[in-house]
Amino acid sequence: MDKEKSPSEKFVLEFKEDAALTEMMRLRVSSLQKSGQKRQDGERLLLPYEVVSRLDFPVQELNFSHWYFSLSGHGRVTITGISQHWTPDLTHLMTRQLLEPIGTFWRNADDPEDLPLKCLEADMQEFGERIAELAKVRKVMYFLLAFKEGAEAANLSCSIEFLPEK
Template identity: 85%
Template sequence: MGEANNPSDMIVLEFKEDIALTEMMRRRVSSLQRSGQKRQDGERLLLPHEAVYRLDFHNQDLNFNRWYFSLSGHGRVTITGISQLWTPDLTNLMTRQLLEPIGTFWRNTGDPEETPLKYLEADMQEFGERIAELAKVRKVMYFLFAFKDGAEAANLSCSVEFTPEK
């Protein structure tokens, strides 16, 4: 998507699942179901096909270059950035903390495996730039990954490339 001057300057950050946070959010859903309670007003509960991922920024002055994503098989993956910085008490996720735009990439069921993934280039560009902006004030950023239409976390590789600001 973007061009960079010197490949040795690149910083590629891989999205990693935050298993503990995903599990904590799943427990919140099952606790509400067991007790028959309703979610808080504006609360965003984790759906069964979603997981929480994170990016850790060791360098916080970054310019977005491009996305790298691969998905074996077919399906659709959406990535939603979260403005919330979780604290040790793991406060509930509220819908107002979800960022726009979201990143989406997919391969349709009938497409051969070697068909490149489809994505909305303008949204992915803006999303990458938004991540670089937030990195200036964050050491960690969280994301909701949703796996649909046959996509599975085990078949996904997703990272984003930045160049450090000079």
């Protein structure tokens, strides 16, 4: 007899900005600019409209269920996963560490506020499944969130729902 999943069995994890890592990556960009040096081959520098966020996984055996995102106003937000557990104070972020696909959602300037956000559903599904796979081998995962076309971090709420593996 199948037991219906109770709400308590769901894990809804919110993307939380990691201000310390974001600042450290901004300092790297600033340091390179001041010294006139170039980035290392393959190094991925933080762009002015990006922040570093993280997900902390309470358990490792998860299945992706659903994305929740809301954005006041208009704009485009992209979420890029980072495949390796890195720390900018010890190692630089390399482009090869960025996951495909990326998650993208947006609202056009002429769309009414009550219109649901648009997204690339197949990519968002695959991205959520990829995050669940990586959760099996780590307790925290980092992401680059990019805010474009008028989107701002203060206007974003983004979380992801997982169900435990049975």
